[in-house]
Amino acid sequence: MPLAVEMRHIRKYFLSSNVLACDDVNFSVREGEIHALVGENGAGKTTLMNILYGLIAPDEGEILIHERPAHITHPNDAIRLGIGMVHQHFKLVPSFTIAENIMLGMEPDEWGFINGASEAEAVRKLAADFGLPVNPNARVRDLSVGMQQRVEILKALQRNARVLILDEPTAVLTPQEVHELYTVIRKLAADGRTVILITHKLLEVKDVADRVSVMRRGQMIGTHNVSDVSIRDMANMMVGREVILQVEKQPAQPGAVVLKVENLLVAGAGGIPAVFGVSLEVRAGEILGIAGVSGNGQTELIEAIAGLRPIDGGHVVLLDKDITHASVRARRETGMAHIPEDRLVMGLNLNTNLDENVVVTHYMRPPYSRRGIFNFLPMRKLAQQIIDAFQIRSARVGEEIKTLSGGNLQKVVLGRELEGKPKFIIANQPTRGLDVGSIEFVHKTLIEERDAGAAILLVSVELDEILSLSDRIAVMFGGRIMGVLDIKDANEQDIGILMAGGSLEHAPAKVATP
Amino acid sequence: MTAKRLRQALESAAIPILATILGLLVSSVIVLFARADPMQTYEHLFCEGFGPKGCQTFGNLLFMDVKTDNGTQTVFSLFYGAQGHALGVTLERATILILAALSATVAFKAGLFSIGMDGQLVLGAITAAFLGYALPDLIYGLAGISQPQAAPGALQTVMHLVVPALCIGAAMLVGAFYSWIAGYLKVKLNVNELISTIVLNAIAVQLVGYLINFPLRSDFNNIARTRRIDDTAWLVPFNRGLFLNSEWFSGSRVGIGIILALLAALVIWFFLWRTTAGYEQRMASGSRLFARFGGIPNERAALRAMLISGALSGLAGAIQILGVERRVVDGFAGAGLGFDGVLVAILAKESIGGILVVAVFFAGLQQGAINLQFANLPRQLGGIIIALIILFSSMENFFRTNLARIQARLRPPQRAVDAAAEGVAAAGGGAT
Amino acid sequence: MIKFLNKHSRRLRHALLIGGPLVGLLLFLVLPERLVQGGIRLATPYILGALAALIASRAGVLNLAIEGKMLLGAFIGVVVLYKTGLDPVVGVMAAVIMGGLLGLVFAILYLRIRINLIILALALNLFVANATVFFLRVSFGAFGTLADPSIHSLPILTIPIISGIPILAERLSGYNAIVYLSWFMVLFMWLLLYRTRFGRHVRAVGENREAAETVGINVTLVQTFALTLSGMLAGLAGSFLSLGVLSQFLENMTAGRGWIAITVSLFALEQPVGAFFTALFFGFSEALSLGLQNTGDTKLSPALVALVLALPQIATIGALVLVALRIRAAELLKRRNFAAQFGQELANLRRGVVVGGQD
Numbered sequence A: 001m002p003l004a005v006e007m008r009h010i011r012k013y014f015l016s017s018n019v020l021a022c023d024d025v026n027f028s029v030r031e032g033e034i035h036a037l038v039g040e041n042g043a044g045k046t047t048l049m050n051i052l053y054g055l056i057a058p059d060e061g062e063i064l065i066h067e068r069p070a071h072i073t074h075p076n077d078a079i080r081l082g083i084g085m086v087h088q089h090f091k092l093v094p095s096f097t098i099a100e101n102i103m104l105g106m107e108p109d110e111w112g113f114i115n116g117a118s119e120a121e122a123v124r125k126l127a128a129d130f131g132l133p134v135n136p137n138a139r140v141r142d143l144s145v146g147m148q149q150r151v152e153i154l155k156a157l158q159r160n161a162r163v164l165i166l167d168e169p170t171a172v173l174t175p176q177e178v179h180e181l182y183t184v185i186r187k188l189a190a191d192g193r194t195v196i197l198i199t200h201k202l203l204e205v206k207d208v209a210d211r212v213s214v215m216r217r218g219q220m221i222g223t224h225n226v227s228d229v230s231i232r233d234m235a236n237m238m239v240g241r242e243v244i245l246q247v248e249k250q251p252a253q254p255g256a257v258v259l260k261v262e263n264l265l266v267a268g269a270g271g272i273p274a275v276f277g278v279s280l281e282v283r284a285g286e287i288l289g290i291a292g293v294s295g296n297g298q299t300e301l302i303e304a305i306a307g308l309r310p311i312d313g314g315h316v317v318l319l320d321k322d323i324t325h326a327s328v329r330a331r332r333e334t335g336m337a338h339i340p341e342d343r344l345v346m347g348l349n350l351n352t353n354l355d356e357n358v359v360v361t362h363y364m365r366p367p368y369s370r371r372g373i374f375n376f377l378p379m380r381k382l383a384q385q386i387i388d389a390f391q392i393r394s395a396r397v398g399e400e401i402k403t404l405s406g407g408n409l410q411k412v413v414l415g416r417e418l419e420g421k422p423k424f425i426i427a428n429q430p431t432r433g434l435d436v437g438s439i440e441f442v443h444k445t446l447i448e449e450r451d452a453g454a455a456i457l458l459v460s461v462e463l464d465e466i467l468s469l470s471d472r473i474a475v476m477f478g479g480r481i482m483g484v485l486d487i488k489d490a491n492e493q494d495i496g497i498l499m500a501g502g503s504l505e506h507a508p509a510k511v512a513t514p
Numbered sequence B: 001m002t003a004k005r006l007r008q009a010l011e012s013a014a015i016p017i018l019a020t021i022l023g024l025l026v027s028s029v030i031v032l033f034a035r036a037d038p039m040q041t042y043e044h045l046f047c048e049g050f051g052p053k054g055c056q057t058f059g060n061l062l063f064m065d066v067k068t069d070n071g072t073q074t075v076f077s078l079f080y081g082a083q084g085h086a087l088g089v090t091l092e093r094a095t096i097l098i099l100a101a102l103s104a105t106v107a108f109k110a111g112l113f114s115i116g117m118d119g120q121l122v123l124g125a126i127t128a129a130f131l132g133y134a135l136p137d138l139i140y141g142l143a144g145i146s147q148p149q150a151a152p153g154a155l156q157t158v159m160h161l162v163v164p165a166l167c168i169g170a171a172m173l174v175g176a177f178y179s180w181i182a183g184y185l186k187v188k189l190n191v192n193e194l195i196s197t198i199v200l201n202a203i204a205v206q207l208v209g210y211l212i213n214f215p216l217r218s219d220f221n222n223i224a225r226t227r228r229i230d231d232t233a234w235l236v237p238f239n240r241g242l243f244l245n246s247e248w249f250s251g252s253r254v255g256i257g258i259i260l261a262l263l264a265a266l267v268i269w270f271f272l273w274r275t276t277a278g279y280e281q282r283m284a285s286g287s288r289l290f291a292r293f294g295g296i297p298n299e300r301a302a303l304r305a306m307l308i309s310g311a312l313s314g315l316a317g318a319i320q321i322l323g324v325e326r327r328v329v330d331g332f333a334g335a336g337l338g339f340d341g342v343l344v345a346i347l348a349k350e351s352i353g354g355i356l357v358v359a360v361f362f363a364g365l366q367q368g369a370i371n372l373q374f375a376n377l378p379r380q381l382g383g384i385i386i387a388l389i390i391l392f393s394s395m396e397n398f399f400r401t402n403l404a405r406i407q408a409r410l411r412p413p414q415r416a417v418d419a420a421a422e423g424v425a426a427a428g429g430g431a432t
Numbered sequence C: 001m002i003k004f005l006n007k008h009s010r011r012l013r014h015a016l017l018i019g020g021p022l023v024g025l026l027l028f029l030v031l032p033e034r035l036v037q038g039g040i041r042l043a044t045p046y047i048l049g050a051l052a053a054l055i056a057s058r059a060g061v062l063n064l065a066i067e068g069k070m071l072l073g074a075f076i077g078v079v080v081l082y083k084t085g086l087d088p089v090v091g092v093m094a095a096v097i098m099g100g101l102l103g104l105v106f107a108i109l110y111l112r113i114r115i116n117l118i119i120l121a122l123a124l125n126l127f128v129a130n131a132t133v134f135f136l137r138v139s140f141g142a143f144g145t146l147a148d149p150s151i152h153s154l155p156i157l158t159i160p161i162i163s164g165i166p167i168l169a170e171r172l173s174g175y176n177a178i179v180y181l182s183w184f185m186v187l188f189m190w191l192l193l194y195r196t197r198f199g200r201h202v203r204a205v206g207e208n209r210e211a212a213e214t215v216g217i218n219v220t221l222v223q224t225f226a227l228t229l230s231g232m233l234a235g236l237a238g239s240f241l242s243l244g245v246l247s248q249f250l251e252n253m254t255a256g257r258g259w260i261a262i263t264v265s266l267f268a269l270e271q272p273v274g275a276f277f278t279a280l281f282f283g284f285s286e287a288l289s290l291g292l293q294n295t296g297d298t299k300l301s302p303a304l305v306a307l308v309l310a311l312p313q314i315a316t317i318g319a320l321v322l323v324a325l326r327i328r329a330a331e332l333l334k335r336r337n338f339a340a341q342f343g344q345e346l347a348n349l350r351r352g353v354v355v356g357g358q359d
Helices: A045-052 A075-080 A098-103 A116-129 A145-158 A175-190 A202-208 A231-239 A298-306 A328-334 A343-347 A354-358 A376-389 A406-418 A436-451 A463-469 A492-499 B002-033 B038-050 B086-109 B117-143 B153-189 B193-213 B256-274 B276-286 B288-294 B298-325 B337-347 B352-370 B380-393 B396-410 B414-426 C002-030 C033-058 C066-084 C088-112 C117-140 C166-172 C177-195 C197-207 C209-214 C219-246 C257-267 C272-294 C302-350
Strands: A003-014 A019-030 A034-038 A060-065 A068-070 A083-086 A163-167 A194-199 A211-216 A219-225 A257-267 A273-283 A287-291 A313-318 A336-339 A424-428 A455-460 A472-477 A480-486 B063-068 B071-076 C145-147 C248-250
Touching: A003 A045, A003 A194, A019 A034, A019 A045, A019 A194, A019 A211, A034 A045, A034 A175, A034 A202, A045 A060, A045 A163, A045 A194, A075 A083, A083 A145, A098 A116, A098 A145, A116 A145, A145 A163, A145 A175, A175 A194, A175 A202, A194 A202, A202 A231, A211 A231, A219 A231, A231 A492, A257 A298, A257 A455, A257 C302, A273 A287, A273 A298, A273 A313, A273 A455, A273 A480, A273 C302, A287 A436, A287 A463, A287 A492, A298 A336, A298 A424, A298 A455, A313 C302, A328 A336, A328 B288, A336 A406, A343 A406, A343 B288, A354 A376, A354 A406, A354 B276, A376 A406, A406 A436, A424 A436, A436 A455, A436 A463, A455 A463, A463 A492, A472 A492, A480 A492, B002 B038, B002 B352, B002 B380, B002 B396, B002 C117, B038 B086, B038 B352, B038 B380, B086 B117, B086 B256, B086 B276, B086 B298, B086 B337, B086 B352, B117 B153, B117 B193, B117 B298, B117 B337, B153 B193, B153 B298, B153 C302, B193 C257, B193 C302, B256 B276, B256 B298, B256 B352, B276 B288, B276 B298, B288 B298, B298 B337, B337 B352, B337 B380, B337 C117, B352 B380, B380 C117, C002 C272, C033 C066, C033 C166, C033 C177, C033 C197, C033 C219, C033 C257, C033 C272, C066 C088, C066 C117, C066 C145, C066 C219, C066 C248, C066 C257, C088 C117, C088 C177, C088 C219, C117 C145, C177 C197, C177 C219, C177 C272, C197 C209, C197 C219, C209 C219, C219 C248, C219 C257, C257 C272, C257 C302, C272 C302
Parallel strands: A019 A219, A034 A194, A034 A211, A083 A163, A163 A194, A287 A455, A287 A472, A336 A424, A424 A455
Antiparallel strands: A003 A019, A003 A060, A060 A068, A211 A219, A257 A273, A257 A313, A472 A480, B063 B071, C145 C248
């Protein structure tokens, strides 16, 4: 079967974030097939497709379209070669009608004037031909998300896309709309077009794809027929095994319940719930790890608990205090600490020095300030204490921190967050982007805190990290907790199933699963 | 520690200095167009802006030879004040620039791009101007005094202290309130503060223009103006008061205003860098997310910033009226003094020390340009130079990226591969 | 308050859209003709300035240098006539061209060299304000104003048929060419924005830049054209000020009109037709204020006059606030609906009820 798309030895390195997004990637898609490209956030799949669509230029590698070499430097080139892409965040103009959006950039030239009626008619016909009826004169901003997606697809089809790339298309769809989308995809494939589906939802892959390619950390792990692999296999390939040293730890001695989350409902993008009825408990002296492929509501859940995102239903109770609608400061004063998943943007202010970063959670208290005026000596002492306790080598009190390495920056965050001996710690991807030594250090620190009686809520996409640190594991998928396992009962395969949306008999979910 | 600070200060001053040189270069083209000699023109310009009377060359800015009774003597220019030193007048101009720039900086440092200084300044000015004659009138009226000059000395002294204070206070309140409006709209309704301050400026300018022309109009000359403020409200210039005998200030109306401006600079510096409130604001500016994450009450900080910013602008307007002009003349509103302050703040990159330097520099340029009569060069040359310097200075990004590009091209490509190798080891972060 | 506004906003909007022009028409016919004429003349630079502001704004660039471009137009118009002694039309054309050039320079400095928008605009305004007076002195030996018999102002045009109709004649006929041109420009801009390819590209770029980029529209080119057009309109507005009414150039003769034009554009939510009526509103208020002031009486309280003068601006702030309130209200409503809908679903699931539509 002829290859619609072939990408050879693609390499892309991002200087700004110091990441090798694509590392000698080979990727090929047969004509007329539905091909799933799978991997976690950061695996490189969107980068790869952005290269195919001409939004990014690869450092090395070549691309063949329909077995002829292609030079794609701009989306226009890709469009001309018959490649269309529907992005995760729609690129539509809200105040335009459907017809205007579809015809944007393609207006027929009649002295620069546009003929609205003929455009609408053309779009109506196009939509009908593909079995995706739309009202050409409806304004995009009034449409449902599923309908907007349909417009995006029609946009690509209007430009004669033979290869259609869909980037996480079901992320913002209701289950009903997901089924409709599947129908559309199958129809397109039957029509001889090729569909590349970027996703991390393994059930979807099983439902609709013919073949699947798995990427992890910029590398292409493998390509298989969907019928030959199970969800477990795919989960394994996606998550993989990393060289993380096992952490020495005693079994946990959990005490009273510190954090109680009940039936949490949190809105996500596009009016779809990101957290749909999550309930969990974390006790003093234990680490509850939340496993799951990123994008399943973990971020929103943590933001809700931390006070950075409003909660639309349910309760969060910390140390017997209802903090569901409390301010961030109130939560912190109750004893919460938060190690954020993005230390550069949220955890630290890179424009200023170490002292000011370290003091952000307690600057308003003595001895750091009295009656509104800063006392620098205690601040410096605190900063020096943290530097010593956490062995942040290249940091100096009073100096800018933007030159510090990732590991050291994370140590600053840790030092600050753990300084007040918090009773509840949120650790969200605490070792992302760190070297092995720093990872060890972070793990050691978390275990120490646990042994000192803190309740820790750990979120990580690294299954190994979850397995080695947690006392109990909860798996999140689609905004729900699919199951909670004790560490002694947990194994990778089971967790992988839960992560992909399946269910286990011996660890029923808290909320009825679909 | 201080050596490093010095180096850092120099580094950040590098681009503005470069921009200044470029600005002067381009302006010299314009000067040539006017059939004048650029070098002479600039010498004259700088002398008239920054040097002692009799200054002719660049060298004279530092040292000058003067004829005294004992022959010729070389003096240190800064202190030589016979017949008045240009800096005296320059400082007078710089006062309002400093305050307006401080106002802008406080707002910017809180992450708010408010350019409402002009409107706030003008409202503060008219408030001070009005109270400047109305308040003494009221007091005299209440005390039953019809001949103010004959009033008891004690009362006069008290009034000299109290009336300006009240006028200034009122002006600051008005400015603060006006600025607060924009702040409130932003915080509660997310109305873009750039737009709201532009509109509020237009309202204020029109309002004051109208007030000058009609209700508060005092005489019917060609140009409308308000009544002159009472002497008790007057911020007596140095050369009429404190330093009566010093010639250095002769010809200048600089007075306690500059002291107030410097004090304000100090206070603001202290506020921003030494208080918790200032800290909150600075954190909110660069990294809003970080501030929220740490629990900083962003809304309160923003409103506070707007209040302070407005008060500073009001102060600027008040000092200009009470100390220099003593009445509001038509055209004052709309002269864009507030905007000049914004430009100073931006050029000074929001550093307090930088504001002082830049404000004095700009004021000197403007002042020096006034006296360019000899070559028939209009004083607008000062404004032209300033505008060009600002344009060049804000091309900073352009210079930086181009410099980086040239550097990158010169560096061997091997580096990129090494960097990539490091990148693989650290890979794990997101770059989808 | 918020709920009330949201519920009735649609009706309020329709009321304004129909009532506004209706009231305007009424006033137009009924008010004394001097007032109407003054209003229309005063409104002309606002119409053109607002169009200049909105074409740039729709393309995603807030053009704050309209004041400077207007002033430049005023200056060039007079200077060209002074030097060449030709027809005033030549002066106007020169003003338009120079305005366009300045717009192009603005575009290059902002889009290529990436100077901060606000600094660029303020610095340009400063530069033009100073440079005009400078060259006035240096090249023409004039101090702050340039007037000369050789500078003719634009001729008054009388419209053939209308000048016969009693009430309309004095109000619609007898203005100079730029006034009528400004009316045509409103229509032109409307056509441009909504009926041409370029206009659609402009709107796309301004609303969702990425949407435009991914379909291959050259955003920089579109914005450059928009800014150049903006400059041309502003230059035209400036030439009206110097050649249309006065036939001389005065230092700083734009006197903040550029900023007011920006306000007009904002109030009209950047729609050409709305800008036209809004500019008329502003122009009429100004004429009314001047008229009231010039009667010399103190019968009318100063407060009233001040209010009339400031009315348009206050209305603008009011409009901004209303828009913001509406957005806030819509958001709150969405959140409430969301909580209600999904909260219900959750509750049902927990009770074991399967809601239709679940998979």
